[in-house]
Amino acid sequence: MYKILKKRALGPMIHEYVIEAPEVARVAKAGQFIVLRLHERGERIPLTIVDADPATGGVKLVVQEVGKSTREMGDRFEEGDSLLDFAGPLGVPSEIERYGTVICIGGGLGIAPLYPIARELHDAGNTVLGIIGARNVDLLFYEDEMSAACDDLIVVTDDGSNGRKGFVSDPLREILSSGRRVDRVWAIGPAIMMKVCSEVTREFGVPTVVSLNSVMIDGTGMCGGCRVEVGNAARFACVDGPEFDGHQVDFDMLISRQRYYADEETCALDRYIADRKGAET
């Protein structure tokens, strides 16, 4: 069992958790992920690591309540409660080097895994320009954390409820068009956002790293459910990634594969909401 050491709300449907998993916390690196399971009937949920503290044994995660399992975690799992299973770290860590100037782009929940990468790139001596965005202010978080990790931070929302109105790709294009030398871009967020950002950076020939969140079962290389096409070859996001060269990824296939279980996800969520309503009345 893995105890929830801390839980705090980052928005109406977003929580940050610190889970007690000292063996994971001791070795976890930016870019890696864990798999957790809430209870005996639970699914295996892959989540990218936000932070890990070897001293306290805590592993930090951010969870957006989009489906049945994540809703259940938000509703029913509080500080002091325990998760049944927690395994990691999994996947290949981000390649943190001194590149020069790096743009770190986080969209929606993607801000969470982006944050430790931005911080480590900054610590490694890079000039880090941050761009974070979300649909609206309720879905935006870690503004302070990202400000501290970046030399400069631009905030955008689709509806203009915080920062500039627009998409994260807008300031990206502006910076690249300005002629400023940029050595590498990290873009993490919804598949469509990563696709658009990769298309922009391709025009300017800037190497771009994306982190793929395809559907996984075991997360350890066994099921192949997370396979994505990168440079026309099938790769497993769990063991070959989750980070890949954004210019090589077939994002349309990723988006299509992410949606395969949409009906089942809706069914499970509706059933959960109905059960909860039933329990309240």
Place this chain on the structure above:
Amino acid sequence: MIRERQTPMREQPPSQRIRNFDEVPLGYTPDEAVQEAERCLQCAHAPCVAGCPVGIDIPGFIEHVKHRRFADAIAKIKAANALPAVCGRVCPQEVQCQGVCTLAKRFEPVAIGRLERFCADWEAEHGTCCPAIGAPTGKQVAVIGAGPAGLTVAGELRRVGHAVTVFELLHDAGGVLMYGIPEFRLPKAIVQQEIDVLREMGVNIQVNRVIGQIRTVDELLSGEFDAVFIGTGAGLPRFLGVPGENLNGVYSANEFLTRTNLMRAYRFPEYDTPIKVGERVVTVGGGNVAMDASRTALRLGAKESIIVYRRSDEELPARREEIHHAQEEGVEFRLLTNPVEFFGEDGRVRTVRCLRMELGAPDDSGRRRPVPVDGSEFDIEIDNAIIAIGNGPHPLIPQTTKDLEVNRWGNIVADPETGQTSKAGVFAGGDIVTGAATVIEAMGAGKRAAAAIHAHLNGADA
């Protein structure tokens, strides 16, 4: 007078069983077991024992069954085999003990597997006894992977008094017994029971442990452990490498079976993990895993479940019993057929294009090589495809262990008699060494490795 035929085992009828996940063969009654045991000739040279990868005293346990000494029978089996309830169900006895049975020269061989299963089930019903544990040796062994090989090593070494810790990557111990082999062939409660016995013996099984990341093999050896056994299996699914294989609806057998078995997707939405099965499902491959997948597809609601295999009936690598069960349940076999491309609509697979094959000259494996027939292309409309053409070695440990020799396929190089790898104090066995094989072969390798580890630990004393 010897009965020429085996005592039949009652089974769920096909029309009923394709609607549930309950076990298909129902087991022997004590009378049926005794009747079958009476067929054994008690040959002095006992070829069956040599045919058993773990060397069970087969005539010995059968003699006990014949005289209704069931507790003695199971004790005799357990002296050589830690997982009899599993082996009695999934071993390919037809090519092992039963294949060399003297009776088989004229009649049907003694149903050794069924008798083994009977003894194990009898014990489960009457209360298992935990084997005697030797005095503590003060030695500690780490076992990586809680599958058939690792669990065997753990049981054997614990029995002689070593402290054993098993590290498992998934959330349940059992390896392929839990995620791969379906409930209707190997009930998970039975696997759990065998694992519980190991826990009672004092084997420390730790799940959710990503060895290679949280600790490397070298760190285990420089820490509290005196020896390490690697039994991480063949977990990396192979794909055909043909166009369209990444369309939605094309599963690896590993994914299809893991969703169903380990995650209980057949009980979605009561369990959280879903699975999607349409009306017509094609399974590519001819081994036990292909049989398991095609039979699982039927139980998940497929109206047509079709096996596509590029060689002929004779070369099907699956156990005959599995093929027979699949046929009884209505699985259709399209042999000498090879898929070459998948086509889809809106990202979902709709069609598989196949070529007819014919058998040419024998290849490296000694089997006749399938050769495509010119112009024989044809299409099958499908809702799902399951690729069951084998698995490669799980890469995590080889990638994170320096100086560990692997062959060109990524399998760990280990002495077949001892499991000794290129690193001192590190042993390996099972599918991570041999490539995908059987449960019992992995257990045989585990047993030999355990003996070698025991000798190594004793030698280290001197």
